[in-house]
Amino acid sequence: MRRELTPGDLLDGHGRLAQPGWARSEVRRYDRSAVAANRLRIKEWDYYCVLTPDHGLALTVADNGYMGLLGVSWLDFAARTETTENVMTPFPLGRLRLPASADTGDVRAEHRGLLLEYRHTAAGRILTVDHPRFGNGRGLRGELVLAQPAMDRMVIATPFPDAPKAFYYNQKINCLPASGEITVGEDTVRFEPDSAFGVFDWGRGVWTYDNTWYWGSASGVVDGKPFGFNIGHGFGDTSAATENIVFSGGVGHKLDEVTFHLPAGTYDGADWTFTSNDRRFEMTFTPILDRAATTDLKILASVQHQVFGRYSGHVVLDDGSRVEIHDLLGFAEQVRNKW
Template structure:
């Protein structure tokens, strides 16, 4: 059953979700002060990924209670190769001051000479990153503007079984036209709004310790119109609503369940396949780059495979229209976390 949420606060006075389900806008209001779980269990992050046909960048600011993260991934689809570097922040416990809304408040975090700024400006979002140590000291400077059209988005609130104070509140905003530059060393890379698109993954919540999730996303142009989708599962109990959704021209078309069929033994070799139980989504995914990462320190462990590549297939919209997709750039991932 897909439950459409109504307006109001996200949590009640016990720190439990007032309502579970999905919405096409930020309809429930998150307040960190309403959480009754320990601070070290709270997870908050802003993740942006901006892709062009030839290259892309992913930026992360995360406050995961006992560990924070400033992350940059540079992706070159021509070579292909990727460079990922992170700055770890011990025990931030909310001190990063991440906003309580995806539509208001700025992210400004510095650690040493690394500085990340995600700011709201007229007409969109301004992303500025200075990372002098990136790529062996070549340095990275990113200055990107993501236009903010008034589009539908994916918003989901889900509980975790047998953990009444745990929850996942997440927004995915796809198909954001992006313009600007990224400089690495003396090399400049240009992003143009006519063929560069970003996605925001905005997450807030209290997670249980051991989880595996699957997520996929793509944004671009199909038949000359902005087109994108968000797919995934493993984010708590999703019986009230999945986070599977397609966007065409800014309008959401909600889907039910989607399965990820990942070839065993490889992430960047054989094609992946995706299919929905309602027959409305069928995609093949051709991997290009596996951004693999493993972090294992004591009780903290993360095994990540975020694979970038091209989607091809068919989507059926709410009105029955069939949209054929060919070589749409995006990513799909499997992540196993004990955090």
């Protein structure tokens, strides 16, 4: 399990990560004003991905210092198609006012006719999207409510070698039952909480320039219980903790190292496999579609492959019990950014 975080401030008086490690809840306090790096290097984002058996919606609000981004992705698994549209803004430098906590503070961002809003209520989290120009004018709009019962999450505080002002503070909240409707053009898709589940990716930090990371996530119901996992690796010094964890019935079961084995020469034309050094996570991932995006501005570049598909295999919980997984919907990705 390596090092578990204790309560306190995320950064010390010099703007350095006070304690690397992982936790099951938000125990470390993030304060943007305590960051010692140049404001152009600060990266903050709130990303939601909500999947049903047939469709998916992903929403992004990101403040990357020199560039802000509002993103909407609509996924059609039956047709094996996806549409992603991003609106970028220059030099937000904190003006998006993304919250210092994953549990409080609302987000409202609007630019070039695209509105994204995330609100906290007693019912959970409410996601609102209105993008009239989406899909060559088809339009995409709607509202989803994500319930959040009491449950563990993945929290990790990661330093970067030889970069004392760099850090990554990340939370992943899986297994969020979703209800509501999204309308794309003339078609309305209903999200039902027994079959639609979301994951919330909350990130704050200062990264080094060139990084490649791997991330996998899935949420659903297995053996009558909410079940999901977060796996990943690739950047920063993870000697204090990894972000690998399984959730069963709201309880987190920490894993050590998980290795992604990607098929050669393709992202969605063959199965991926996953193995763990403790043999507690052994999985095959069968792709449905690849949400691929490439940007190359020489100094700034991004190559993204977020592949959606189904996981099958098994995990071993902390008590030694084995859980068999069959066709659990989720995603796995490889992303390289120079930013």
